[in-house]
Amino acid sequence: MAGKPTPRPTDSELGILRVLWERGPSTVREVHDALSRSHDSGYTTILKLLQIMTEKGLVVRDERQRAHVYATSLSQQRTQSQLLGDLIDRAFGGSPAKLVMQALSASKASAEELTVIRGLLDRMEEEAK
Amino acid sequence: MAGKPTPRPTDSELGILRVLWERGPSTVREVHDALSRSHDSGYTTILKLLQIMTEKGLVVRDERQRAHVYATSLSQQRTQSQLLGDLIDRAFGGSPAKLVMQALSASKASAEELTVIRGLLDRMEEEAK
DNA sequence: TTGACCATACGAAACCTTTCGTATAACCTC
DNA sequence: GAGGTTATACGAAAGGTTTCGTATGGTCAA
Numbered sequence: 001m002a003g004k005p006t007p008r009p010t011d012s013e014l015g016i017l018r019v020l021w022e023r024g025p026s027t028v029r030e031v032h033d034a035l036s037r038s039h040d041s042g043y044t045t046i047l048k049l050l051q052i053m054t055e056k057g058l059v060v061r062d063e064r065q066r067a068h069v070y071a072t073s074l075s076q077q078r079t080q081s082q083l084l085g086d087l088i089d090r091a092f093g094g095s096p097a098k099l100v101m102q103a104l105s106a107s108k109a110s111a112e113e114l115t116v117i118r119g120l121l122d123r124m125e126e127e128a129k
Numbered sequence: 130m131a132g133k134p135t136p137r138p139t140d141s142e143l144g145i146l147r148v149l150w151e152r153g154p155s156t157v158r159e160v161h162d163a164l165s166r167s168h169d170s171g172y173t174t175i176l177k178l179l180q181i182m183t184e185k186g187l188v189v190r191d192e193r194q195r196a197h198v199y200a201t202s203l204s205q206q207r208t209q210s211q212l213l214g215d216l217i218d219r220a221f222g223g224s225p226a227k228l229v230m231q232a233l234s235a236s237k238a239s240a241e242e243l244t245v246i247r248g249l250l251d252r253m254e255e256e257a258k
Numbered sequence: 259t260t261g262a263c264c265a266t267a268c269g270a271a272a273c274c275t276t277t278c279g280t281a282t283a284a285c286c287t288c
Numbered sequence: 289g290a291g292g293t294t295a296t297a298c299g300a301a302a303g304g305t306t307t308c309g310t311a312t313g314g315t316c317a318a
Contacts, residue, residue: 096236106210107225
């Protein structure tokens with residue numbers, strides 16, 4: 001089985017996915033309203049995008065109500081991993097560590113965040129034993 | 130001054146940039162040959178892409194020889210940072226730390242790499258004081 | 259100097275993304 | 289049940305990416 005993996009979302013699609021991750025399953029109107037705050041595209045634009053995303057398998061649609069309800073088909077984490085892996089391949093010569101180092105250098109991470117990262121590092125070194 | 134910042138390279142463009150980073154300034158033929166190993170596109174396709182990239186400012190062209198020589202206009206590091214910042218904004222809610230953590234979790238970084246990362250972390254915590 | 263070869267330039271097709279107008283149907287209220 | 293509101297579906301335009309064919313001119317050797 002397996003079919004094809006979901007394609008990498010485009011910029012606009014990612015904007016919609018962000019809304020769905022935050023709000024949970026939503027109607028076109030809800031997504032549109034949420035996006036209106038920042039970006040403004042017409043209602044039918046969002047509708048069309050969601051229709052296309054359904055075809056691509058990026059979201060799933062519940063048609064039981066008149067106003068269809070859309071939900072992401074992959075968790076935020078899974079999509080993030082996918083995008084990350086993609087970037088690692090395309091721009092960091094396949095080395096996740098290179099990406100991490102580069103990101104850390106450019107990062108204005110807070111003290112707490114640095115602590116969390118350090119903890120993660122500790123655990124990884126433990127497991128590597 | 131400043132003009133506009135160079136646009137985010139597309140996938141194909143990034144493939145070409147990778148070759149230029151690795152080989153240094155190169156002719157169309159050299160880039161084409163290098164890419165032939167993995168991907169195969171026609172010679173004029175690469176030529177056209179490089180012409181467009183020149184217009185966009187992603188590469189610079191030396192026309193003193195009959196076979197023009199192309200070079201990247203931004204260092205690999207600078208482009209990587211740009212792509213990273215972009216991904217952080219688009220998929221990680223603007224939090225570099227989230228990206229780092231996600232990347233670290235999925236990473237099979239070597240012991241040395243982990244050490245380097247830890248050193249980086251130390252320096253950052255020092256400076257944050 | 260002519261022909262084979264190699265380079266760039268140009269234009270256009272094919273495809274994808276993003277946008278939205280318009281058509282049509284469902285629903286609600288009076 | 290008529291009219292206003294709100295939904296989806298559809299089609300198509302505008303712009304960007306990727307592809308390559310063809311035109312044109314420079315280079316070199318016989």
